[in-house]
Amino acid sequence: MRDFRSGWPPGDGVAVFNQLYLTVTETIGARIGDGAFGDRAAVSALDVRFAERYLTAVDTAAAGGRPPDCWRPLFEHRRHPGVRPLQFALAGINAHIGHDLALAVVDTCHALDCVPGDLEEEFERVGDLLAVLEERIRDDLMPGPDLLGIADPLTHLAGVWSLERARDAAWTAAGVLWRLRGLPLLAEEVRAWTDAGVGLVGRFLLTPCR
Template sequence: MEAVLARMRALDERLPERDGVAVFNRVYLTVTQTVHEGIAHGAFPSPRRAEALSVRFAERYLTAVEADRAPACWRPLLQYRRHPGIRPLQHALAGINAHIGHDLALAVVATCRSLGCEPAALEADFDRVGDTLVSLEEHIREDLM
């Protein structure tokens, strides 16, 4: 988990503040750090599974934004990341849409294959991530507005 957090922090330092990828990255970094802290403090039913899923999920995002040719779902964010008429909230939503709509299912499959389990085994940890998102929603919304 530390390696993906380090990559996300490095990306944050490297990108201009208003860059659309930087906007999404800040949101995602906040969530990932909070999940990491929750795992460390025993807030997840299966810390090993939660961390494996979190890492695979984050790696899909990082691979997409670092690739010469990202998956099609990431292209709206990547192509319009510097457009002055697009608001930070729109950048964040474009990243969330691509990441959850495309990357999540693939990360679940990859995690299950690596751990030798069925997707149902990740359900409780997955739900805990959802709870984490809800707890951060107001803070993130204020940052974006």
């Protein structure tokens, strides 16, 4: 993520999300080192597999491939002059939480030979930290009240998406995918539906606002 930061211009939409995600990752890493999580191995494994989903999407797009549908709106609109930084940030969070997090939970369960319920406590602690960071992100990237009227489309877009709801949906999806692990074709259908739905929300979040 640090390498990406040095290679992209600051106004690039993916760069906006990348800086945000780098901050989140560094914060979680520091909290792991401070002993804030009861199961350091579990939260570290989840954090790594979660990040791998984003990094793979970036590498796929850079190579001219097709990243997951949830990420495509951000890559396609990353240089759109009518999209504001907060929108880029929310679209990236939406893709990563809405699609990648459920898959990362399942990947971690396979790696640690556990079930999703074993990760729930650490999942919730990470989610609480993300909620605090989301508030900070909105404060940093939302234009001031003198620049943004109540009728501005960004006010509506920023208000309708919820990290808490996305996180709850990801946990539910992880449970469904885990139960379907013996039915790979059906599990892939569920994943594809989730991917497409999250991608549709991402396109809405990136509606040009200026």
